Amino acid sequence: MSDLYLLRHREIQGLNQLKTYIANGGFETWKKVVTTLKPEEVMQQVKDSGLRGRGGAGFPTGVKWSFLPTNIWPHFVVANADESEPGTFKDREILELNPYQFIEGLMIASYAVQAHDSYVYFRGEFAQIAHKFEERLQELTSKGLLGDKIFGSEYSLRLHPHLGAGAYICGEETALLESIEGKLGQPRLRPPFPAVVGLFDKPTVINNVETLTNLPIILGKGVSYFRSQGTEKSPGTKIFCLSGRVKNPGNYELPLGTTFRELIYTQGGGILNDRAIKVIMPAGASSSLIPATEGALDTPMDYESVPALGAQLGSASVIVVDETVNISDLVDSTVQFFEHESCGKCTPCREGTYWMAHILARINGGKASKADIDLLKIVASEMQNKCFCALGEFSISAVLTGLQHFRADFEARVEN
């Protein structure tokens, strides 16, 4: 196990108490940032660190910030705590057990783009976390770490929690903004991008919880310290959420570039009942299915190597599938998810997920013919590159790769 930066609470008991967090150096970086660094210096350090967004896209965080125009004000920062990708449970651990490091990161990001009001969009299921967050804000304000003229500077900052109510699509950043504005959580057409026309039509940065939690490390211990972990293009550590048919599921903080084998076998203890591994889903339900060959297992988990396998690292929610699983069943579960979560805005996704779900129900219910397998492929292929947002595109990843690599599994259902 490597050193822990994001999951420090596993080494320091009670880190979710402000007293303990401060006793362990908490908010010293915040003070340093506000009292000694200019906003553009903060932005430059984050750019130099090479930190990439941990929510899924892997876009360089500092670069994302630099897109905000400096002639339109106010700016907003929104923390995306709508963690809902099936197989993802890392932000929940941070928010429950290491919440102040996340909050400190959000404060640093807000300072860097000079936002005075920042929002945290919690998924509705995190209601208790959101309530606790409100209490923490009061604590921080009473200690002078938040509010007006922080540390005697000219900088003021307020944080606001906003609670969702059960809609996966709100993790998509423009749908999230719509949801905060009190509308249906449906994605916006881009451009304009949120960096220019975002929350309440103002320039907005949206960052994932884990991304923000990295900032106190980068600004506190320095760029080269941060870059000492991970790879040249994917620096730092990442929390990998390991679930499915493994002996020890859980969150593992490891350097980016760690292999699937290390995560699944060394850290995760291998496959349940010592069965053979069949498929790796590296990015939750949105994953392409990676047949678990020796080569795939030896692939480093970073933003460059996983795409070479025809998949994405995404939020690094590694779901492990063993030899006893019929891929037609697996694909049924991912498609049901997307059918349920499709927001209904665009036709290819709304209709496509609906039909795929019904065809798969027919196949798995033993009521299909071989032509239905082709039909499934046609529906999925027709959706490709036609959906309004990534949700629709992700809904076909497992279908098309499942059919490509494991067609026999579908055929077995048809013949029986």
Added chain:
Amino acid sequence: MNPFKKAHANEIERILAAYPVERKRAAVMPLLHLAQQEAGYISEEAMQEIGEVCEISTTEVASIVGYYTMFHDQPGGKVRLMVCTDVACRLCGAREYLAALCNELGIEPGGTTADGLVTIEEVKCIAACDHAPVFQSQINDEIEYHENQNPGRTLDWLKLMTASMKPNPSLEQAPKDLGRAPKDLGRAPKDLGRAPKKLGREADHE
């Protein structure tokens, strides 16, 4: 008149203060959460009052309630069980767990027990995949995680929680309030014949 606004005047003001003055609409979700905390669901009267606060129509408020699965426009059981059967949980036996639970309680997912105490919902991923099977419980406004479950363990917990609750049989209902919740995909819908034909033509072109 306006019982919701009257009862929560301070809280409403506090919620509105988090958003720009000209963006009152942004308060609609926090206000709906507030209304639901109190009554367990959102009544038409509450929707109307919330619309007034946010300066939008009742219909627009209702569309928000209908869109987000955690908002309910019908009362449910005093204890709501939200069982995850999504990808990772399903690999760990969540569907069998849910079926056993429903069987013991004599209801279908989305249904409420005859005594009006327990509602079971089948939900999508709740970010606890490493401890499957899992459910979240909601009692009033308290939402809690329950991890590493089996039917016996869940039923014991339910017994404990409902022991001192007064039955409310008027709430017994067929599965409804499901909104966009899982449908019975086993039964093909009537209009299913339409697509294969159309798509079959496209298949010829491949």
